[in-house]
Amino acid sequence: FCQFNQTCLLIDKYLERGISPVTKKLSEMQRFFGLRITGTLDADTLELMKKPRCGVPDGNIARYSTFGRDFKWNKHSLSYRIENYTPDMSRSEVDSSIDKALQVWAKVTPLRFTKISSGTADIMISFGRRSHNDYYPFDGPGGTLAHAFAPSPGIGGDAHFDEDERFTFRSNRGFVLFMVAAHEFGHSLGLSHSDDPGALMYPTYSYRNPDTFTLPRDDIKGIQALYGPNPTQAPDDPGTQPPATPDACDSTMVLDAVTTLRGEMLFFKDSFFWRSNPQSNTYQQSLITRFWPNAPTKIDAAYESRQSDRVYLFKDRRVWAYSGYDLVDGFPKKFTRHGLPRWMRRIDAAFHDVDSDRTLLFMGDYYVIYDEAKQRTEGYGRVDGKFSGLNGKVTAAFQYKGFTYIYSGPYMFEYDYRSGRLFRVLRNGYFLRCTNQ
Secondary structure, eight states: OOOTTOOTTOOOSOOOTTSOHHHHHHHHHHHHTTOOOOSSOOHHHHHHHTSOEESSOOOSOSSSOBSOTTSSOSOSEEEEEEOOOOTTSOHHHHHHHHHHHHHHHHTTSSOEEEEOSSSOOSEEEEEEOSOOSSSOOOOSSSSEEEEEOOSOSTTTTOEEEETTSOEESSOSSSEEHHHHHHHHHHHHTTBOOOSOTTSTTSSBOOOOOTTTOOOOHHHHHHHHHHHOOOTTSOOOOGGGOOOOOOOTTOTTOOOSEEEEETTEEEEEETTEEEEEOTTOSOEEEEEHHHHSTTOOSSOSEEEEETTTTEEEEEETTEEEEEETTEEOTTOSEEGGGGTOOTTOOOOOEEEEETTTTEEEEEETTEEEEEETTTTEEEEEEEHHHHSTTOOSOOOEEEEETTEEEEEETTEEEEEOTTTOOEEEEEETTGGGTOTTO
């Protein structure tokens, strides 16, 4: 997981005439990560460059990618050796993290891994700082977390971890070694980076719970393209298939929540969200935890309060508040500590009305009016009494450019909030500029 100006194992073979190499690289990076392509070091690009990541270059890829069929192991039984240990964790925690990371790949392939304590293994694992005898020095705290080498003689397959980082067993107050190692071992086995933001082989780090992690479908397709499936594993039932990255333009998709954030629109689904900037014709897809590491996934509702410059996320009976990228002190909170009544079990959708400085919280057939400043509710009403034409459960809501948008299933209803007048019924991909809707 490398700084964007680091060449690592590969170098450019040529530069296009008339284009600054810096502009070319920035444009390539922006295209890869789904940012607005400007060729300049704008605010979104700077923010992305701050994120910790892998030290293997991205290349020109779409979804999963390999280093080529020449860069794979020609055997299924591989050995590994941990040459030294980080002081951040106990030896048993390091051993467990490394073994579990390798088993992520063994579970879906014929590959089998054996630990040895001396001699040269196929995969040599070490922790080091700065220059560490491989011609690809680490960069100190932040930036590059680790790097690994594709299968080949000598150093091929080896994985190195930057000792200047803080590695953890499970805690998100550092970088979970299991997650970093599982990604690097993908390189050790022949996978390059994926541009699927839900993939393990996506180049930037995001926290995921190691106890519940399952290998995403994109990574399974990639590794099985090299080695085939696990012959001893029965095909999964449809209900146990690994999660796929949702398609923003799926006309049947029901969004979990929608909100604004400092002029952008955020659309949530499962573990992901899309950011849509009015000044761009593209959107950026990301894991929620890559943007907000402590945030819940599969949220119930969200809204932005411009007065407090906060975004609120709701799940079950708890609420999270963020100012920009930062979790506000004291959050997450239970509903009752946020001024919501005990009888409120779950919120289906929410939006903040700028003119009245009040928030509408939707639950079933009703909505509740909430005063954030006083942290109390002020009244309630029936949804069909305020928003005519809705014939189903409210699943998401937000305000944008003077209109109120209420989602019900895969449809979005455009209203004037004051009069309750319905203007249009649109598909859920309207603001994501989907041409198929």
